[in-house]
Structures are given as structure tokens and as C-alpha cells.
Amino acid sequence: MFLWYIYILLLLLNLVFALIRWGKLRTPIKWLFGLLCWVFLIEIFRKLCDEQWKSFGTHLNIPIEMMFQFLYFYYLLNKKKRIFLYGGLTFFFTALFVAWNVDNDFFWQKNFIDGVFMDVCITFWTGLFFYELIQKPIRYNINIDGNFWVNCGNILYYPGTILLFGLNRYLESVNPELWQNLRPLNYFLNLLIYVLYLIAFIMDRNKK
């Protein structure tokens, strides 16, 4: 509970700094601001509604988060790599469709399997960013590139939550208490990613 408030506070801080430094931010980072606005709204929604709607909120959140991430990487990566973005998006929605086809109640159930599909895609896209980064001119300063910090957050959060999201349903059914004990890992990773996003909003400098 306490961690949730810190998490919301961090989200708010991200939004405030993004607005203060809006003029200096690059286009991809501006899309990230959109993502954080959405995450903030869905978190408040999830806090206020009952369990079933909470699950629906999660399943609604993930495809929309995926779309924001797609737009973020669309403006970030080289045009030649957009094929991988379309590929990732196709994989995600196909997997989602298959999951819904297997179980029509999928969107009302408490599970994060769609989170796993998203984690895989974003981890792959983040890898593409780092591949591009090491090829950039040597004079390019990564410290003032907010995207570097954003992707540091991505490379820690998304692969770090794959197993947690993938095995949560099974673990919760066999040992709900243990599952509750593991949840702080998710909160910790959430805090980590938003701290790194905050650094990105503070450090990013658009060189025109």
C-alpha cells in the first residue's frame, strides 16, 4: 500500500517534470508523457473499482500501453527498423487474439499473460535501441539523451517482470500468500522504471 503511494507520487513527478521541460523534450519522449498520463489514469481507476473491473482495467491497460510504446519506438528508431515494430505489434495482437479465442472470459480474468507478450516485444525493441545507440557518432552524449535513461528503465523492468506476469495465475491458485509476498518485486521494478523515466525527463535535451 505504502509502495503504491510512492509509485503514484513518482508518476506525478514524472508528469510535472515532463510539462516543465516540454519544450526541450524530443518527440519520442513526448509520447512517453502520453503513456504516463494513461498509466496514471488507469492506476486511479484500478484503485477505485472492484476486483473484476480491476482485471478488466489491467487487460485494457496493456494493449494501450503497448500502443504508446509502439509510438515511442516508432519515433525513436531508425525508419529501417520499423519492420520490427510492425512485427512486434502483429505478434502481440495475434497472441492476444489467440488467448481470447482459447478463453472468452480472458479480459475479465485476473492474469497478466498479455503483459508477458508486451514484455517480450518491448524488450526486443529496447535491444534495437541499444544496438542503434552503440553505432551513433562518438561525439553523441548519452547523458543528455533521455531515451538512454528510458531504455535503461525498459531493459530492467520488462524482462524483469516476464516470469512474474507469466506464472502469477498459477502461483496465486496454489499459494496466494506466497504470491502476495512476491508482489513487492513488481512494485520495486515499477519504482525503478519511473525513477529512470524521471531522470530521462530531467536530462533530455532536444538539440535543434
Next chain:
Amino acid sequence: MHHQQSNEIAIAILGGSAIFIFLGITLIFLIIIYRRKQQEYFNQKLILEENFRKELLQAQLETQEQTFHSLSQELHDNIGQVLSLAKLNMSVIEMNSIDTESNEMVSQTKNLLNIAINDLRDISKTLNTEYVKEKDIKESIDRELAMLRRTRKFSADFTINGTPFFIKAERRLILYRIIQESLNNIVKHAGATHIVIDMSYTDNRLDIKITDNGNGFDIEKTRDGIGLMNIKQRSAMIDSKFNIESKPGTGTTLSITLTRDIDINAE
């Protein structure tokens, strides 16, 4: 049984997540270290290139100075001697001649020869490396402006503000060559009639401004000529800052800022 299974899953989740996070951290560190190494290598390469460029420029300037020096000696020892001899012969002709009209012509020729000898001496001096190194910068500029004034195509003002400080002979020579090249550019391209040179000394720097009232030019559209490139290269050689301001129809101002600190020890 269930309890043991769930424990195993929890360990798998924690262990797996830890491995993924560790891999992520390793990747970030590797990228940072790789970029830093690249940066160091690039900086070293830049320093080596810069040193090589400076040495090359130094060699070019030395060759140029040697050529100037030989030219100066040739003008002084050879053409200067010939002109002096011609003047001497004219004096002999003048003494032996009884025709007044011829005497007048001889006298005029002697005057012309005098002017030629003086001009040649000045040119020889400005080209003579050792002479320029010996004299202070004010004297050298005065001589250069006097030569321009004598053409009657230019008027020139020269002002010095502040207390002059010592500048090492090598830097002084290069600084003088920069001013010479600037004046040469004004004479050749500016279409100017008036030139102002202003030297301002402060405690630790010397600001020189060379202004003309010529045609001016668009800095953005005009490519650097050889003269301007020489000025830039020489300016870099003596660690001075060089700037040029000009607009079509408003003349040109060239500024050179020379810091003193390098010369303090030499004093």
C-alpha cells in the same frame, strides 16, 4: 506437495527475474563502458591529428618565412645594389652634364630612384624574418601603413590603447603576418579607401581590430579564400581568437584576440 511446488515456482520467478535484471544491468554497463572507451580513443586520435596539423602548419610557415627571408636578402643585396649603382651613375652624369634640361631630367630620375630604393628597403624589411622579430609590433605596423599611405590610394589610422606587454618573437612574427595578410586582402579585394587599426592592451590580452570602409561581403555566402585561410591557420598557431564581421556595403572588421598568459614566463 502443493506447498513445495509453489516454493519451487517462487524460486524460479525470483531467480529468473534476478538473472534478467542482472543481464539488463550488465548490458547497460557494457554500453556505458564501450562508449567511454570509444570516446577516449576518439579524443586521443583528435589530439594526435591536431598535433600533426600544427606541426605541418609550423613546417609550412617556416618554409614560407625562409622564402620571405631569401627574397628580402635578394631584394636588398641584388636589386637594391643595382638601383644604388644606377643612382650613383646618375649623379656622375649630373655632374658632367652642362645641359640644364638634361640635368633636370637626371635630377627627376634620381628622385625616382630614391623612391624605388626606399620602397624596396621597406619591402625588404617587412619580408625579413629577423628584422620583424627584432622590432616591436607597433613599428612593423607603422612601416606597413606608411607603405600603403605612400600609394595615395589609402588613408590609415593606427591607435594603441593600454600598456603594451611583451609578446614572444615567434608569436609576434605570426601576428604581424596575420596583419600583413589582412591588409593585403583589403588592398586586393575590399575596394576600400580608409583603414583603421586599433590595438587595445589589457592586463592579460591584446585585442586588435582592423576595419576598412570597403565593399564588405556576405560571410555566409562567401567561401574562404587562400588569404583568409592563411589568417585562420596562423591564428590557430598562436592560440589567438580570430573573428570577421562584414556585410555587403558596410566594410569589414577583422578582430584578433591574443591572450597574454603563454608569454608571461618568456618575459
